[in-house]
Amino acid sequence: MKSINIKKIDDVSFISIVNNKGLSIVLSTFGASIFQLETIDHLNRLESIVLTPDSLNDFYYSDAYFGKCVGRFSGRINNGVCKIDGKQYVLDKNWNDMHSLHGGKDGISFKNFDYEIKENKEYVDVIFKYLELEDLLPGDVNYKITYRISFLKNEFTIFFNAISNKDTLINLTNHAYFNLSGNIKKTILDHKLKLNCDYYTDLDETLITKEIKPVDKIMDFRRFKKIGKDIFNPQIHDAAYKGYDHCFIRQNKSKNNDVIAILKDPLSKRKLTVKTSYPSIVCYTCNYPANITINGNKINQHQSICLECQYIPNGINMENVNKAIFKANEIYEEYITYQFDN
Numbered sequence: 001m002k003s004i005n006i007k008k009i010d011d012v013s014f015i016s017i018v019n020n021k022g023l024s025i026v027l028s029t030f031g032a033s034i035f036q037l038e039t040i041d042h043l044n045r046l047e048s049i050v051l052t053p054d055s056l057n058d059f060y061y062s063d064a065y066f067g068k069c070v071g072r073f074s075g076r077i078n079n080g081v082c083k084i085d086g087k088q089y090v091l092d093k094n095w096n097d098m099h100s101l102h103g104g105k106d107g108i109s110f111k112n113f114d115y116e117i118k119e120n121k122e123y124v125d126v127i128f129k130y131l132e133l134e135d136l137l138p139g140d141v142n143y144k145i146t147y148r149i150s151f152l153k154n155e156f157t158i159f160f161n162a163i164s165n166k167d168t169l170i171n172l173t174n175h176a177y178f179n180l181s182g183n184i185k186k187t188i189l190d191h192k193l194k195l196n197c198d199y200y201t202d203l204d205e206t207l208i209t210k211e212i213k214p215v216d217k218i219m220d221f222r223r224f225k226k227i228g229k230d231i232f233n234p235q236i237h238d239a240a241y242k243g244y245d246h247c248f249i250r251q252n253k254s255k256n257n258d259v260i261a262i263l264k265d266p267l268s269k270r271k272l273t274v275k276t277s278y279p280s281i282v283c284y285t286c287n288y289p290a291n292i293t294i295n296g297n298k299i300n301q302h303q304s305i306c307l308e309c310q311y312i313p314n315g316i317n318m319e320n321v322n323k324a325i326f327k328a329n330e331i332y333e334e335y336i337t338y339q340f341d342n
């Protein structure tokens, strides 16, 4: 039986939705986030497929952004500096005192959103809203982030809508850590990944995006490939990023194929298909495991993968890429769909 339940802890609400098809999700107003997500495996076992820290405090404030929506921008801004309409803006360097990461220390991941619920026979919308006042970037931004959870199939979509009263940088994503084995029985190195992406952004030693390059052997996921096949190649494992943390860019999104990524686990037979309106996706293989516990155990390197659909990180400081600058009163609207099969 499908169900919607709400639990409040202090001023944070947790909205639990079971769709009666084999998907159960708990959303939180804190960071407009995915707190828990369970789907069935090939034996109909409902198991957790995302990483959620044991401690609520870790979930709220970890700089690993577990399940959080990220904004005003995703990824790193080089030296925490960018230009909008010819004027320079200096952001807080919350990553290694070097760059500004994921909206900075006051990013939306750490804000408590208002919410409302609208339901019909086919799906339920959980609509998160937040007004971010002008601070280090220009403009007050009204965010509306809607999770549409289907009652008919194991699928949900996040619709990202925003509008600013001044020209500003906006690049929103979700930062869930996926492990399809169920209850993180193993790493994601045996998971198979397919990316409909012909290009990627190389990274420098401080993980800032450099030039866009055609995928090479290590970065090529245009056919299903085990994540562990090339991840220990010195080209990436000996580098500062210690694994995949790169932005993959698709050639052109065709009208009838918005699939950007497919992730499969051989153990559970679970499959996640990611569809999006965004032109690119950052794949982060949990190279720097956060110092938290899940089910009482520390998490290990490569125990999950983040599939962060977004515009190219630091695009505002790059040439010939979308800078993700939105004009005053221009409507920002993008979506990410997560479709689960088993």
Ligand code: FUC
Pocket (backbone or CB within 6 Å): 063, 064, 065, 207, 245, 282, 284, 288
């Ligand atoms: C930085 C990013 C990763 C991830 C992590 C939480 O290391 O480069 O993509 O967002 O933070």
